[in-house]
Amino acid sequence: xxxxxxxxxxxxxxxxxxxxLNGRESLPWRRNVSGYKVWISxxxxxxxxxxxxxxxxxxxxxxxxxxxSISSATEDDILALWSGLGFYRRAKNIYKxxxxxxKEYKNRFPRKFNELMLLPGIGRSTAGAIMSIAYKKxxxxxxxxxxxxxxxxxxxxxxxxxxxxxxxxxSEFLTPINNIFEYTQGIxxxxxxxxxxxxxxxxxxxxxxxxxxxxxxxxINKKIKKEKxxxxxxxxxAHSKKSFLLFKKNDKTFWESLWIPYDNQNLKKSNIFKExxxxxxxxxxxxxxxxxxxxxxxxxxxxxxFKIETNLEHQWINKNQIDKFGLPKPIKSIIENYV
DNA sequence: AAAACGTGGGT
DNA sequence: TACCCAAGTTT
Numbered sequence: 001x002x003x004x005x006x007x008x009x010x011x012x013x014x015x016x017x018x019x020x021l022n023g024r025e026s027l028p029w030r031r032n033v034s035g036y037k038v039w040i041s042x043x044x045x046x047x048x049x050x051x052x053x054x055x056x057x058x059x060x061x062x063x064x065x066x067x068x069s070i071s072s073a074t075e076d077d078i079l080a081l082w083s084g085l086g087f088y089r090r091a092k093n094i095y096k097x098x099x100x101x102x103k104e105y106k107n108r109f110p111r112k113f114n115e116l117m118l119l120p121g122i123g124r125s126t127a128g129a130i131m132s133i134a135y136k137k138x139x140x141x142x143x144x145x146x147x148x149x150x151x152x153x154x155x156x157x158x159x160x161x162x163x164x165x166x167x168x169x170x171s172e173f174l175t176p177i178n179n180i181f182e183y184t185q186g187i188x189x190x191x192x193x194x195x196x197x198x199x200x201x202x203x204x205x206x207x208x209x210x211x212x213x214x215x216x217x218x219x220i221n222k223k224i225k226k227e228k229x230x231x232x233x234x235x236x237x238a239h240s241k242k243s244f245l246l247f248k249k250n251d252k253t254f255w256e257s258l259w260i261p262y263d264n265q266n267l268k269k270s271n272i273f274k275e276x277x278x279x280x281x282x283x284x285x286x287x288x289x290x291x292x293x294x295x296x297x298x299x300x301x302x303x304x305x306f307k308i309e310t311n312l313e314h315q316w317i318n319k320n321q322i323d324k325f326g327l328p329k330p331i332k333s334i335i336e337n338y339v
Numbered sequence: 340a341a342a343a344c345g346t347g348g349g350t
Numbered sequence: 351t352a353c354c355c356a357a358g359t360t361t
Contacts, residue, residue, distance in 0.1 A: 045357035045358095046356090046358045046359075047344090047345090047358055047359090048345090048346080048356060049348060050356090051348070052346075052356085053357085084346075085345080086345025086346045086347085087345055087358090090358095121358090121360090123360085126357085126358075142358090143356090146357085192356095197349095197354080197355070197356090226342095252343090254345075287345085287346085288345055288346085290343055290344070290345095329345075329347095
């Protein structure tokens with residue numbers, strides 16, 4: 001049994017002072033901070049690396065710099081800006097949340113932790129980040145960076161059943177009352193640049209005197225992972241010189257509410273397509289988090305759009321309007337060859 | 340409460 | 351190449 005370091009003050013001051021000298025001040029969401037902008041950035045950053053998020057965040061904020069500007073956006077508008085970022089439920093939750101904020105908070109972004117927690121897509125860590133970064137209130141967070149830093153600092157057994165509970169208690173204990181803005185950003189920056197996953201740079205770490213794992217080497221976590229399932233999908237992409245025929249995906253398995261080509265998955269004979277004047281077939285693999293997709297896509301060229309007999313939601317989308325729609329990455333990549 | 344949910348960075 | 355894993359939340 002190892003005892004917890006006595007003072008959390010040494011920890012938080014170490015983090016805060018380090019941040020003042022080494023913090024990543026240039027990150028786009030650290031300029032002109034607002035509750036709204038911290039919210040958008042925190043949602044984008046869930047399970048997604050900073051480097052990946054930056055261009056998406058900039059594009060998003062350029063179009064929707066504040067709550068007022070996003071208040072009349074449709075779900076499709078928001079999904080379009082999310083296209084290629086992944087975990088699309090996050091975009092759908094942003095849509096739902098801003099509708100709630102409009103109706104229940106007179107379109108003023110919530111300032112209270114409990115109010116934030118009620119919004120879809122905001123859990124304890126994201127609510128804590130908004131409270132501490134946007135409003136400078138002392139709330140703990142527990143993202144991947146904080147987990148790594150504090151679990152090493154106190155040498156927590158990560159295979160323990162209720163690590164999460166332990167880690168939250170520890171994060172709460174270590175989170176200071178003062179300088180909460182600097183501390184919260186600092187501990188994330190420290191985790192992202194010094195206390196990194198593979199080979200931490202302990203020599204540069206402000207906590208290397210009291211850290212219980214200082215100068216240790218870390219094995220990669222070998223988790224028992226179950227076999228990833230494979231799935232074959234067959235698409236038919238119809239297009240004319242000026243437009244693509246796309247369908248709105250309706251099932252929850254993946255890419256819900258995004259626009260995709262006609263799904264021929266069961267190889268059902270459909271007679272909704274006329275004979276194209278030209279066609280080709282492409283094949284590609286695409287890995288999702290839980291399924292490996294084997295995609296076969298037939299591409300039908302037509303002289304002009306034609307009427308489709310189906311109940312499925314669909315649209316002939318003008319090629320110069322394609323960026324107004326949310327498309328999954330591999331579909332977007334294919335389509336770009338025919339624009 | 341384990342599994343679902345996307346995509347790309349880094350080794 | 352293959353594999354881990356990333357500013358997590360929801361069901």
